[in-house]
Amino acid sequence: MSMREIVFAGFGGQGVLTAGLIVSQIALYKGFHATWMPAYGAAQRGGTANCTIKFSDKEIASPCAKKIDILMAMNAPAIDKFESSLRPGGLLLCRAVERGGHGVAPTDVKQPRRAAAQAQPQRRPERM
Numbered sequence: 001m002s003m004r005e006i007v008f009a010g011f012g013g014q015g016v017l018t019a020g021l022i023v024s025q026i027a028l029y030k031g032f033h034a035t036w037m038p039a040y041g042a043a044q045r046g047g048t049a050n051c052t053i054k055f056s057d058k059e060i061a062s063p064c065a066k067k068i069d070i071l072m073a074m075n076a077p078a079i080d081k082f083e084s085s086l087r088p089g090g091l092l093l094c095r096a097v098e099r100g101g102h103g104v105a106p107t108d109v110k111q112p113r114r115a116a117a118q119a120q121p122q123r124r125p126e127r128m
Helices: 016-029 076-085 113-118
Strands: 004-011 033-040 048-056 068-073 086-094
Touching (some): 004 076, 016 033, 048 076, 068 076, 076 086
Parallel strands (some): 004 068
Antiparallel strands (some): 033 048
């Protein structure tokens, strides 16, 4: 098996570091060599956060990603930052976001009729 490189990216608090740690632990459990390299801003919640996971059946010389096989992006800035590093044929997994007319708008997601019928409009509290 060749080297696999995965990047999880988003805002702090979205679980991208935890998801990456879990994937790296699974790779180790399965007998692969694995690295997990987190990177995050100074803010505890809402700042940028990402991590790079590499795993292979051979030793890994550097934890840095060069050509990403899978990018899990939780927001548009993460897509903007890492999309150019995707390997040709790589997989981009992302949330439904609107980026300058690109992506999936939340209105494109269909609700089941039963859920839509049961949804009650929320009233705003009156201001005094």
